[in-house]
Amino acid sequence: MSFRHANDYVEDVSPGSGALPPRAWYAGSDARSLSLKGSWRFRLSPTADAEDDSFARTDYDAADWADISVPGHWVLQGHGAPIYTNHLYPFPVDPPRVPTENPTGDHLRFFDLPADWPAGGETVLRFDGVESCARIWLNGTELGEFKGSRLPHEFAAGRLLQPRGNVLAVRVHQWSAGSYLEDQDQWWLPGIFRDVTLLHRPVGSVPDFFVHASYDHLTGTGTLRVDSGVPGRVTVPDLGIDVAAGEPVTVPAEPWTAETPRLYDGVLAAEGERVPLRIGFRTVELSDGLIKVNGRPLLFKGVNRHEWHPGRGRALDLETMREDVLLMKRHNINAVRTSHYPPHPAFLDLCDEYGLWVIDECDLETHGFTEQGWRDNPVDDDRWTPALLDRAARMVERDKNHPSVVVWSLGNEAGTGRGLTAMAKWIRGRDASRLIHYEGDHNCRDTDLYSRMYAGHAEVERIGRGLDGGPRGRRELPFVLCEYAHAMGNGPGGLADYQRLFERHGRLQGGFVWEWIDHGIAHPELGYAYGGDFGEELHDGNFVCDGLLFPDRQPSPGLLEFKKVIEPVSVTGDAADGTVRVTNKYDFAGLSALAFTWSYEVEGEPVESGTLAVPALAPGESAEVKLPAVPAGAPAGESHWTIRAVLASDTAWAPRNHVVAWGQIPVSERRVPYVAATARPAPGDGAISLGPAVFDARTGALRTVGEVPVTGLRLDVWRATTDNDDGAAWQGDPRHGLLWRSLGLHRMRHRVDAVEVGEDALTVRTRVAPAARELGLSAVYRWTSDGDRLRLTVSTCPEGEWTVPLPRLGIRFGLPAADRVHWYGGGPGEAYPDTRQAASVGRWRSTVDGMQTPYVRPQENGARIDVRWAELGGLRIEGDPAFFLTARRWTTEQLDAAAHRTDLVPGAAAGGGSTAGVWVNLDHGQHGIGSQSCGPAPLPRYRLKAEPAEFSFVFSTTPGTGES
Template sequence: MVDCPVEFHEDPAPGSGRRAARADFVSDAPRLSLNGRWRFRLSGTAEGTGPALPDPELDDSSWETIRVPSHWVLEGHDRPLYTNTAYPFPIDPPYVPDDNPTGDYRLRFDLPSGWPGGDRCVLRFQGVDSCGTVWLNGELLGHSKGSRLPFEFDVSGLVRPEGNLLAVRVHRWSSGSYLEDQDMWWLPGIFREVELLARPQGGIDDFTVHASYAGGAGSLLVTADVPGLVEIPELGLSAPTGERVEIDRVDPWSAEHPRLYRGTLSAAGERVDLAIGFRTVAVSGGRLLVNGVPVLFRGVNRHEHDPERGRSLDRETMIRDIELMKRHNVNAVRTAHYPPHPEFLRLCDEYGLWVVDECDIETHGFIYAGWAGNPPGEPMWQEALLDRARRMVERDKNHPSVVIWSLGNESGAGAAFAGIEDWIRRRDPSRPLHYERDPSYRHSDFYSLMYPSLADLERIGQRKEDPPEGVAPDSADDARRRGLPFLLCEYAHAMGNGPGSLADYQAILESSERFCGGFVWEWIDHGLAGRDSLGRTYYRHGGDIDAQPNGERYCLDGLLFPDRTPSPGLGELRAAFQPVGIAVEEGSVVITNKHDAMDLGHLTFRWFVEVDGVRTDGARVDGARVDGAGVDGAWVDGGRVDGGTLAVPRCRARESVRVPLPEVAVAAEGETWITIEAVLTGGTRWAPAGHVVATGQARLGTA
């Protein structure tokens, strides 16, 4: 039996005993889910139940059971805490309070019949908050911090066919907590999946996909830690790893057209599924370009949240988020403020969303210490900070949806960011970097701010902004920043009656090629479900928990209510973000294509007339071309219809076309309005045919 080293949780080191970070992928190698009911006991201090935790002879029959994955504070143990910027404990890095709720977990499991006996085995945790120490069959494997990042242990030779005991000690507070002050609920526990992976002889541990696009052609290079064969049947491609292949004609991947080419990477002992998107990201001429064209993010900041399960989300919830985003004209996600579950990125690849993948780093609470001791500026934290960036990049490097790496959020400045920047640029030069809080922007490919005024944003578009505090006018840093594209990483705070001025912000963001768009704060209210005395559900904010400090209602600032019901603000966002402009001018309808690269061939433009809000027959057939039946499918007497479709010629991205306005008889009394809608001609993964993408209206007259 190995004693539990209590000091692990206060050591700034990011972990011990772990395998090297690697890509997340799906293969044909056997895997065993260890999710389910585990034995659980919560203690008030870091000692937990003591050194006997990993002892197979320990009698845990009186312990409670808990669902894994989950947060214990949402399973009836202890309480959740919400803070916006303040740490919920005194700032004394790397130390945390002696009163440190600690969950001890134990699971007994057998291997399924047919499990390959001679293979290596790897134990993987997808997410543990905030520090987990792990034993298998009495042997200490090591520990890990970095709550929203996976970690693995090689358990070859330790796993038995029957009677395995997996023990995990999870500390609510650890040195890692100082790096995770991210305006959210503090929710401890094993909250993502746990699984045992068979690693066959000749299997693939890690691989990297390099898939670029230029001028209609694709270039593909797949490297791996073992020799393998890359096959993409649709392209007739079969090539060994390490060999670059040029393909004369491919469709590029983009959020508008998420074209994936399915294939496999096969080695002697394993076959891995590939989903390859050809695309090239570059910052050039002060603009963000993807596949050679400027891109405008119509984005949201997304915390992972469910009112019942916290940050332990299932695939169905992720799909619901993405479908709601796409249906409301959102095309981009900033993963505020940590890497999401890897399944979310697979779905972004498939559905089409640009992703700014953000490192699990925020030290905002050091503002209350005047930034004294802030980890990015302290040598003892350098490895822990770099470890988080390394694990993010290695895990997510093969996703075409990930177009920008973000170094973290609201963590001040410090030498650690230079080290992170250097490592990422060497490891992955194909993606630009973002970091907002360092006023020099030396480690970022973007100038970035939160919550600028409309006037300030206009000046930024003209590259006439005042330099940030601490940056001298006309200095090298000032000049470099003015040459950068601008990314609005947070704006239009959606709390209470917000978000406000969405249309005004969007008009400015569309006015200058310096802008690559922005991300509204934020996607969903972080309300946690509670039950009143009558059993009715209500949603709790930080102030509903008897604890200090707390961020009170500041967690209720989303475009969705906690149960994912769209708020009125989301409807406003949909209108502001619509990728097609529709305006009536002097007897014409002006259609403006605001897509980055796609024409409007996937849309049908239909129109109808209302008088005082009631649909009516309002157009003469001989006054305009009407294709097909009216909106309601009804022809009426007198040669008039209640609506129809507009014949819109081909309209390329960033261009406009004019079509005749249907001749509409104005009602003798009341207000007559024409509404023109751009709707999906065919169904997509995220919406059926007929879904309204954009709307324009004009008042035609009054009596």
């Protein structure tokens, strides 16, 4: 094949040439296959200008080429660099043209056929994923080329194969016309990143097959029909099925659901091949304005999942995919939207096996055209429609036999146009057994459900109540938030408030948190790199790190919060009547797989525990369950019942006693700390003594409590802004981080107005205010003591016109050293006003280092909520009321300035040049978190208003001189 210009085929809007028709993917059959993954020879060229294909000759000498792993991305293997943009195209927008400066990777794979490779039949060469386009030669002969990065392509190869010395040559360009259709929010990572396989196709093998397996919930029967392109028989031993391919059969069967993923093993046997079948009977329908499966409505408790590994990018192995699915199941997630492309097909096998609802999304996004008002958008240009249809067909044909796939999605953020309508029409003609989704179709012309992104709580409630307006057809459809609760950095906040709406209004059928995992790239100097760390001209910074998992797949506090919010069993009650109300929130499963336990705790310490008899409630049912009597001889103090629902036995996704849900019911209130003001302040040589404490006589600053030095205790209103504080530039609401900085809240100045020594108190009057502003806060510190303990009462009052909430309100101080931290209150992890559902009251232990949350971009983190008392660094601190506790080895200012965690240095300098080993914040209040990095700001009730406040802390020393 010859071309006028090197870019001719790269810039061709057609999907390619030479590829065989798409067909179903399956994990294995008795036909032979040969994986071609492993080490390939590789050469990178900076442009696509020179169309020299001599490297594809069988006698080409590639001895001086580099080695590269396939599957893999060459930019993650030392050749070139990754690029991250959210939606901007990193090349000029001139469709279908791409730059001449187009990094081009030439790949060579040398292989022999196994000695027993079958004779006869055909052999196909299959590519499961190549970004962004590929041109293929086998033994010097061109097979064809394709675009469509996350989709499979097969080529007839048998006539060219030889027993030994085969040469497979693949040219991959970073940019192509197909790149205009693949503008997803992710790293641009060229390469052969999924499997390459030779598949023998015996005479009489199965060219394609379609498993139709519906379920009738009224009769409890499943109807199976397996269509095949050749004669064959279908057998399912567990159901006694043995029928000809294409013949329907109805039998009693158990249904498949994400909660009860019953699969039946079967075989499609043709003359030349036996294909394994994994059959799940289920029926998806739009009925009564709701998405229903097997006659029951669904509530999606889902996540958006990009494929990601911090070292291998989108080149995932089976165990990494399995880890994702197991983590989802263990955190009560029941659904996945495959944003924004079909995943590796093995991932869908895992969803079938373990049980997850799937919205399978086409590899289509043209988001960058929003910069020009969607002018020249390919989805509304008939020249591009064949490429769109090719992508739709390759997704549907590949994935049509997965019971987990209940919705097809046309793509994401691609505007609107005739191409989308053509895709929807083709899909309905091929597979009417599933629904169709596309968020950008707000009139729902082509879709079966109304879908939105990041709608705020108030709007979602209006939609749930049917008060949202819009065309009548849309108002009669179910509503799904295909993206919500942007999980960037500390957050997302407001999950529980969304879930209450989902459960209150039937039309609201849940949503999918954005997203599953931070896309940090492992970096030897930065820890994890994000946009801009590779010198990109255009980038969107750490917006690529917006997941519920950290890059190493450790759960973030956001995932633990989500698990609690969406737990499938609720436990509520009033200890006064001695009962709890248990509600089954599953859509399909009863509670027979769960066991229930109780624990009676006083001051956070378990006193007695046992099992609780709970009926095997059907979905949606509730029961009042009697609690045992309060244990005899239980000590006095604040007490709680904690009820847990755990797995009664091992499952495929978690072991016995894995906690699925829990509830905590208060019995008695806490005792508020009291300090009688009996000690008198004693002025001395430049110091004032009061009980166990010594103060600076001039400034009133606390110097020591007992033998523990204290540095820089003062009112604090600033926090290192979170990604959600800083917000996104396109958000309609004011971005709190920007407003806070514009007011100067990050550089508050402290003025001492008076140091007053009274009969029983030391009072320090101050004003705290930012430079260049007239507003501020008065802060009065009143110190009293009973001789052994020290009480600080802080009274604050805003001065001037405050139009923004405060980031935080409390005190901070430095300690020379601290390691272990012991506290009674909310834990074990961090929590803020709108991210507190996962925090249970108890006694918790950690280290200062263990209290840090390792967000990829450092920011406010690690606060423990509702702390009654805490011990660290030789001090015991009690709060009235309960407080937020934060302890770290650097100042807030250092945390605020850091771009990566490697920028954080223990022992940061404090104001005035003094140093401390650990900085402690005791906060009366914290501003909520929200998800304004791409969603709504914190709800009004979670905003920390600038208003008069008073709060107290009691300080005493613990045994030892420097540690608790």
